[in-house]
Amino acid sequence: MKIDRSKGFFNATKQSDKKAKMDIFGEIVDDQISNSQTSAISFRDALNSFGDVEEIEINLNSPGGSVFSGIAIANQISSHSARVTVNISGVAASIASVIAISADHVKMAKNSMMMIHEVWSPFVGSHNEMRKFADDLEKINETVFNSYLQKNPKIEHALLKDMMAKETWLSSDEALELGLVDEVTHANKASAKISKEMEAQFKNMPELNNDVVETPKETEEVTVDDVMAILKAIQSDVKEIKENTKTKEEKEEKSDETKTQEVPVNSFARLFNLSREDDK
Structure with missing residues (x-):
């Protein structure tokens, strides 16, 4: 029996009439191409398949991705009638941190990390187009900024803006102290994993032991x-x-x-x- 490694990134399971569970292990994208990605559409379809559940648990380990898809997912979580709990099991970076804090209750493993930063995007165009694009980025960045304030209105605005400008990586205790998570849980054994492409987008990323990732050992075929x-x-x-x-x-x-x-x-x-x- 061989292990299908293409599964296990975005999963949605209705465990009972009252409870459902989801896994978001991968990048947030506009158009989902593979099972290692999550889009606002796939997330919406998963929520619809649950029906009127009372509790949703989401396991999150994501380096972020598309801002607009991430915001759409966050809005779906915050507006859902069920009580939503997010478990940050590895890393919640960039827009994935916004998804995490949109839940009613946010748990963060002791050895996991959260990263907050200003919105950025590659752009090619004329000087006028680039000026407009910079203005648009500022507006989008304000939306992300307000998302953190919605989780904890008591955060000092100047401090939060400075942390976002510097691309700040937060430990579980630091995120708890900042009021972005509600609970710190026991440490996970598995290591966090970020693709080389996503890693290149970050400036101050700490060492996440990216070369060591616990994966199921593939078993030999039994005849x-x-x-x-x-x-x-x-x-x-x-x-x-x-x-x-x-x-x-x-x-x-x-x-x-x-x-x-x-x-x-x-x-x-x-x-x-x-x-x-x-x-x-």
């Missing part, structure tokens, strides 16, 4: 001959155990017969046997 060989080996072992048990029982029976025929050796028994001989 019919393999199964038959195992069954024959088991059959042989069972036969041997039965024969040994039978031999042991026969020995015990012979031993009991011998003991029965022997004359008792204690004095009372000897006296009793002598009396019986005299009667004869």
Whole structure:
């Protein structure tokens, strides 16, 4: 049996009439091409498939991606009638951090990280187009800024703007202190993973041990001959155990017969046997 490694990135499962669970492990995109990506459309379809559940749990490990798709996902989470809990299990960077904080309750593993920064995008055009594009970026950046304030209105505005401008990576304790998460949970064993393309977009990314990632070990294919060989080996072992048990029982029976025929050796028994001989 071979492991299908194409699955396990974006999953949506309705566990009961009241609870559903989702995994977002990968980049946030406008148009989903592979299972390693999440789009606002795939997220919407997943929510619709849940129906009227009361609780949704989302496991998040994402380097971010499309701002508009991320904002759309965040708005879907915040406006949903169910109580939504997000578990940051590896990294919630860029727009993925906005998705995380849109939940009713945000949990962050002790060894996970969150990154906040200003919105950026590659652009090619004339000087007039570039000026307009810069103005648009500022407006989009204000939207992201307000998302963090919505999670914790008490954050000092100047501090938050400075942290976003510097691309700040936050530990779980720092994110908790900043009021962007509600709870710090136990550490995960698996390492965070960010693609080389996404890594190139960040300026101050800390060492995430990117070369070491725990993945399921691929098992060898099991054939019919393999199964038959195992069954024959088991059959042989069972036969041997039965024969040994039978031999042991026969020995015990012979031993009991011998003991029965022997004359008792204690004095009372000897006296009793002598009396019986005299009667004869």
